[in-house]
Amino acid sequence: xTGVSQDPRHKITKRGQNVTFRCDPISEHNxxxxxxxxxxxxxEFLTYFQNEAxxxxxxxxxxxxxxxxxxxxxxxxxxQRTEQGDSxxxxxxxxxxxxxxxxxxxxxxxxx
Amino acid sequence: GxxxxxxPQYQHVQEGEDFTTYCNSSTxxxxxxxxxxxPGGHPVFLIQLVKSGEVKKQxxxxxxxxxxxxxxxxxxxxxxxxxVGTYFCAGRDGGTASKLTFGTGTRLQxxx
Numbered sequence: 001x002t003g004v005s006q007d008p009r010h011k012i013t014k015r016g017q018n019v020t021f022r023c024d025p026i027s028e029h030n031x032x033x034x035x036x037x038x039x040x041x042x043x044e045f046l047t048y049f050q051n052e053a054x055x056x057x058x059x060x061x062x063x064x065x066x067x068x069x070x071x072x073x074x075x076x077x078x079x080q081r082t083e084q085g086d087s088x089x090x091x092x093x094x095x096x097x098x099x100x101x102x103x104x105x106x107x108x109x110x111x112x
Numbered sequence: 113g114x115x116x117x118x119x120p121q122y123q124h125v126q127e128g129e130d131f132t133t134y135c136n137s138s139t140x141x142x143x144x145x146x147x148x149x150x151p152g153g154h155p156v157f158l159i160q161l162v163k164s165g166e167v168k169k170q171x172x173x174x175x176x177x178x179x180x181x182x183x184x185x186x187x188x189x190x191x192x193x194x195x196v197g198t199y200f201c202a203g204r205d206g207g208t209a210s211k212l213t214f215g216t217g218t219r220l221q222x223x224x
Binding site for chain 2: 033035040041042043044045048055056059091093098099100101102103104105106
């Protein structure tokens, strides 16, 4: 088991472009979470899945953000028409039910 | 929506001094978890508390869950430089299907 992996680790994009991030959770984990973290702040909840079902999405999240977990394994997070305010670390975590969450190294997004 | 606040935001101690961070939720929690994030790293799970009034110890760390299940604390005895990092609490305010909401975090700096 190699833990939670995220790809890419870094992404620089121009404002207005679309970006997609991938998360591969720990294989037997049925829950997968996406968080966003900016410097000095706690992880901000974006959305989470139980198997392939998206159970909750943050009400603060604009329609430009979408996430999928098509087969209940890996997940993708897409941001359309990126804005400078989207610059942050995007963290993925997985867990077995309500047990501890294991985080990936994150994808650092910079919108220029 | 659910809000989880932590105090203090930042604390600087000398090695050997004690440290405590407090976590307060706007809603009753079904359980609470604590994570540590080293500078430049991702959150790493420390412990989970489930029962009202529960106290758990891990070496120099003592975790408490309040009687009303709306607050928690982490106490470190005789801090060491290896304790440096940001400590987050994270809680669920509903049943097992509810999301994990992170607190605002307390950054601990330890100097010799």
